[in-house]
């Protein structure tokens with residue numbers, strides 16, 4: 001069973017900072033690290049590290065990052081046969097700032113990610129039709145995302161949409177055919193304009209989306225845990241307690257772990273638990289993809305926790 005990821009890749013330029021400089025101010029930061037990221041690529045790598053077969057559809061630029069990004073995906077045995085380099089475009093890059101409380105602020109410059117089009121989905125039809133799940137995020141054009149959802153619906157392939165980064169223009173009518181809708185609390189707030197301060201608030205905001213026709217909403221809430229809401233009710237899972245060093249890419253880690261487990265088990269709660277463990281381990285190390293654990297490490301962690 002192959003999992004498809006139709007989405008973004010970025011090169012993460014991570015500065016570890018004491019505080020953000022004010023306009024006109026120069027400040028020294030203690031550390032810097034460069035690594036492969038992008039929500040789509042992170043989710044693809046997380047699935048692959050769990051042992052899933054992964055097919056990725058993404059576009060890179062013709063700069064120094066493009067080929068390295070494709071080589072990185074290949075190093076995890078991810079099928080990149082339908083990926084391409086866009087001549088004259090820059091690759092996606094993400095300057096990231098991680099503060100001393102391990103919280104991150106991210107800027108994204110989409111570059112070639114913006115060129116992933118409906119035609120690319122059409123060209124990959126045969127590969128995509130053989131997949132058991134399609135994962136999407138919002139770092140590519142919305143039209144391409146909507147087309148991929150229609151594709152999944154037409155071919156009876158479940159679709160998981162991670163609405164990140166938040167886009168207030170997301171059309172609820174066009175995303176209602178997703179099997180899973182997976183925002184974090186701030187994305188849920190931005191879409192529904194409803195409070196997400198308490199668990200009760202989160203459930204109410206999700207119920208608004210259920211009433212709009214979305215089947216399963218799973219909200220990732222960091223150290224607050226995760227919440228699954230559908231028409232039958234809700235279920236909250238606590239987060240594992242770990243010492244967080246760098247939370248960048250933790251949501252992507254959850255989605256990768258969830259998708260791998262769900263594709264095999266079809267058990268939503270157990271898949272959330274696996275995703276939560278995968279994410280918990282990822283925040284104990286610096287970086288995005290390079291902080292992701294192996295499947296064996298996750299299984300060991302679950303045994304001990």
Ligand code: RIB
Nearest residue numbers: 010037038039094249288
């Ligand atoms: O979700 C984390 C990711 O967001 C980073 O890897 C960065 O590239 C941005 O896409």
